Amino acid sequence: GENVEQHPSTLSVQEGDSAVIKCTYSDSASNYFPWYKQELGKRPQLIIDIRSNVGEKKDQRIAVTLNKTAKHFSLHITETQPEDSAVYFCAATQYNNNDMRFGAGTRLTVKP
């Protein structure tokens, strides 16, 4: 399965600032890149995903960018709020492939 490296492992920002989390992958055949958010004591939930036929996708304050050449993709959160505090996991796989493995996770803390 695909191995994904995720950085940083922890990130602390002030409310209203932006946060960026980066992931790199190794398999050039990977074409589906989801991001999951897991709040403390809760289940992981998909917040945004991107397929390799686009370079960027936005959903309100959240965006994901993909650089296929460099094999990395990033999650961008703007105007952070305390409720954005959670652990974020990236993954990389092939569309229609069941092998979904996660990066090590980034613990984001947004300070009021």
Added chain:
Amino acid sequence: DTEVTQTPKHLVMGMTNKKSLKCEQHMGHRAMYWYKQKAKKPPELMFVYSYEKLSINESVPSRFSPECPNSSLLNLHLHALQPEDSALYLCASSQAGGRELFFGEGSRLTVL
């Protein structure tokens, strides 16, 4: 119905016990997953069923035995577990591979 339901929510068992974790979804999803999550770690893929057939087995010890009786149900049979198997066991389902995973709330297992 967009829920994945897991039972029990909590389970305490001795090393000689036999128990089962259950997972159910009624979204018509054809892929179902078991993940193991230790504290402050990402979900770790254990098994994947696709169209009721085991498609991925991540070299999980035989004391964990998955079963998919039908397209809506997924079981994880536990026998002779070790204390290090204590973790949160997450079930997930997806429409197909490489798509959004819908997670259950998890079953927190403690092995004494």
